[in-house]
């Protein structure tokens with residue numbers, strides 16, 4: 509099937525699924541006091557799942573499929589629209605990275621960089637690394653491919669650290685310290701370039717797409733992340749087809765696409781559980797005191813709070829909402845209510861999370877179709893295993 513028709517078909521399938529099952533993902537789980545669907549078979553299934561299995565199912569696309577395929581037809585077939593990951597650089601073109609060059613790069617990041625590098629098409633163009641951080645990707649590639657790279661980054665210190673590493677190893681990497689959202693930032697783009705972006709957040713990669721088509725950059729390799737970090741309250745689709753669909757996505761909806769968690773350590777996992785329980789326990793306290801049962805969010809706080817004392821958290825939360833507290837609230841009672849509510853929320857989230865991949869695919873396909881509109885030939889592939897990073901979708905485009 510020609511690229512264009514395949515991408516459109518994938519986009520239509522994603523749109524249809526997301527629309528059909530809207531009630532299962534377009535919701536705020538914390539605000540639900542009971543399972544929000546009239547689906548007795550699903551309710552029975554969810555209530556039969558032991559608590560200890562929930563996290564494992566949530567983190568494994570395979571287990572999700574095993575448990576829920578019967579309830580959501582076609583949901584698990586969408587990845588078949590991705591291009592198989594086999595048409596990148598031949599391994600011989602990539603020199604193995606020596607340990608001294610990879611020093612200071614975390615294990616997972618190194619695996620991501622390696623997988624990303626293997627998916628690059630052969631090219632002689634200079635490289636441009638968008639939102640580079642310390643420019644680890646650019647530095648390794650410039651060394652492996654013996655081609656110059658320009659790395660643009662907004663944080664002065666990261667530019668300084670990256671420049672120091674590049675000169676220490678005499679690597680042809682130049683840092684530009686600029687905000688990519690400004691005209692000065694976009695000015696680094698040029699038609700004859702191979703553009704690289706690994707984990708560029710919402711508006712940062714959207715800006716790249718818009719400026720790259722305006723500039724006519726030859727070759728793009730983009731791995732987006734944090735789709736919800738956009739200035740507008742609602743997502744503005746980029747492609748014409750996306751604009752024709754009436755899928756209205758709030759920032760809360762968009763966040764779902766990045767809620768995939770690679771297995772965290774037991775300690776972090778426990779803190780996460782405590783956080784949900786405490787937030788819901790406070791919600792129950794507030795409901796009792798005010799009679800208001802609607803959900804009112806609190807700001808996020810550092811994880812270490814949740815190894816402390818619930819009463820202290822409860823007082824902080826009440827202060828946030830300017831809620832006067834009785835002299836001695838029955839903290840224990842509310843903690844129990846929080847625990848029961850958290851068990852319900854975890855089950856609602858288990859179902860909601862089945863839709864994070866379809867939603868992410870929808871967003872990626874919108875980007876892919878946008879590039880096609882501007883004459884690019886586009887592919888969309890998983891460039892590494894989900895366990896290496898859940899943000900493993902790579903958009904590649906070449907202008908002809």
Ligand SMILES: C[S@@+](CC[C@H](N)C(=O)[O-])C[C@H]1O[C@@H](n2cnc3c(N)ncnc32)[C@H](O)[C@@H]1O
Nearest residue numbers: 639640641660661662663686687688689706707
């Ligand atoms: C998620 S990190 C990714 C860094 C690197 N590409 C990687 O994969 O490790 C995003 C980077 O974008 C940078 N950034 C954020 N806003 C930016 C802006 N407006 N202009 C340029 N860089 C920006 C951040 O400082 C951060 O280094």
